[in-house]
Amino acid sequence: MKGIFFAFISILVITLLIPLFIISSCEMQAPQRHDGVREEIRESDLIIHVFNHETKEIMELYLEEYITQVLVAEMPASFEMEALKAQAVAARTYAIWRESTHGKAGHPSHPGASVCTSHAHCQEWLSMEEIQNRHGKAWMENYWDKIQEAVESTTGIIMTYNMQPIEPLYHSTSGGKTENSEDVFASAQPYLRSVSSPYEERSPVLVDQKKITMDAFINGLRSRDRDFTIDRRNAASQINILEKNQGGSISKIQIGNKTFTGSQIRQTFDLRSSDFTITVSGNTVTFSTRGYGHGVGMSQWGANGMAEQGSDFQEILKHYYQGVTFSKLTSNRSE
Template sequence: MKNVFVLIFSVFITTILIPVLLIQRCSVIEPKIEKQQIVESNKVVHVYMHETGEIKTLDLEEYIKGVVAGEMPAAFEMEALKAQAVAARSYAVSRMRAYGKNGHPSHPGAELCDSVHCQVWLSKERLRELKSKNWMKNYWPKIEKAVEETKGLIMTYDNKPVDQPLFHSTSGGRTENSEDVFAAWVPYLRSVESPYEQEAPHLTDQQDISIATFVSKIKKKYPDCNINASNIKSSLKILERSDGGRILKMQVGNKILTGREIRELLGLRSANFKVAIYGEKMRFTTNGYGHGVGMSQWGANGMAKKGYTFDEILKHYYVGVEISKMK
């Protein structure tokens, strides 16, 4: 009787319990996708073309392919491209929900446009003009794969599609809180570490400008600023930096300016900078490239090289989000 019991128990272990455990283990490596289908979409977008003034009606997934091609180097790792695809789709869906067929006030009839005002979108025809034949042969299929393997996936927060899936080139080691750059507090746009950006071409940069040019630019925008070439060394002082290192407040003469204002005025790569004066010149040393909020693209590529999946990348840079399936 004992042998019969052992035999029955062995059959149970090998035919039922072990397969169940294996299935459970295998499921762990898959991206966590929310079962609830969050948003319904007709999966067609209307895109305003700035150069021609026309409005194109595009399949959503085809539109996302053009955005990934326009916004991220195709030589990046597949998981980084997938992360970019989901971020781009999330933005597109948020615009579709917000503006519908009436379109955005800046381009009536189209929820989106093809420039940086929305997301850069490039058609295949335009890519053939800009890229080599080898690029179309080697990289376009890679972009198609990244989009197709994330088809219908968007980021959600509190069961609602995120409406500000911001991204930038390089954070410089840490991203920014949204309110430190754009004034509005957004729960998923929190400052996080971005440690894998070593290969970014503009992780650090330098830009020299003459003191005369700096004073001229400041005085042109702020005529009542009392800065001049003779008092410039005593007139510049960094007062406050953000968690990510970007300048929040900087004294310039009798004015208190933000690093973002200085960056835009001088065309610097980042508002995270140091300034030194050498004779008649000023040297701005910047850290990072872009506004610094949301996903660092070079950081995402670095994470992908370390073995992180696209959903892990997104959940790192967008705090508290889930990856959800569209209807």
């Protein structure tokens, strides 16, 4: 029965996923580099197309090479190894999710390439020249091997849910609790549920303040809704948080005569998160925020905190992405 089951799953995956990749179904252990443990399967021939925002060209990159250079751009190399491994798996899963969603046609924003090099749209990626210029020789000597190890020790591993690659959203710092996907983005995903993220104390962006003038505050809100009005003399009494999401960010806030979402306020004033308070003192408006980013999926500083507490990358990922399975890519290319 077990053999029949896995044969069925294999046929299903080959049918549903992109032709270049096959997912081996199972709850698996990460390939190890020590003697006496099973060898890795080579996935070095898997190629993806990446739109380079700097050169405006579409690059053909080996998947694992791409992930290595994404990892450098997306997470500090000083982080714990297990946190780096978790980020490598998340970045790889994101690339495969994009490939399976858009295929050869690519994303509408960059036809012919499923992913790009901008963190504002996909995942940030740096060329080797950019990495060396940004970090310098000493960094390369101290950290490059560590980055490569994090990628190589998780080669080909991605996260799936119901045998499909997940959309593994991640962010810098949640502020103590992540958000449900539907509270921030359009759709509810069963694996993107609000969970605690208690080990973020060392994040330099856990708390932040931003001060602006009352004129900038009013003009910013009028740029979003031209009918906005507020009594300057009693502005503090006209700011009321109406609803919060499960993760703690603001869902609805009443300011003056209008109701806004927390995301709208964050975007308008370029705040670090939608988990904020507003205080008014004289002509100064102060935003106090907790966390940095959209708050959905894996908190990178939370992941590092979990690693410091002894969690491995699988435990980290299973915490932030509920109900996922670890699967492995193999090449469907002819040798």
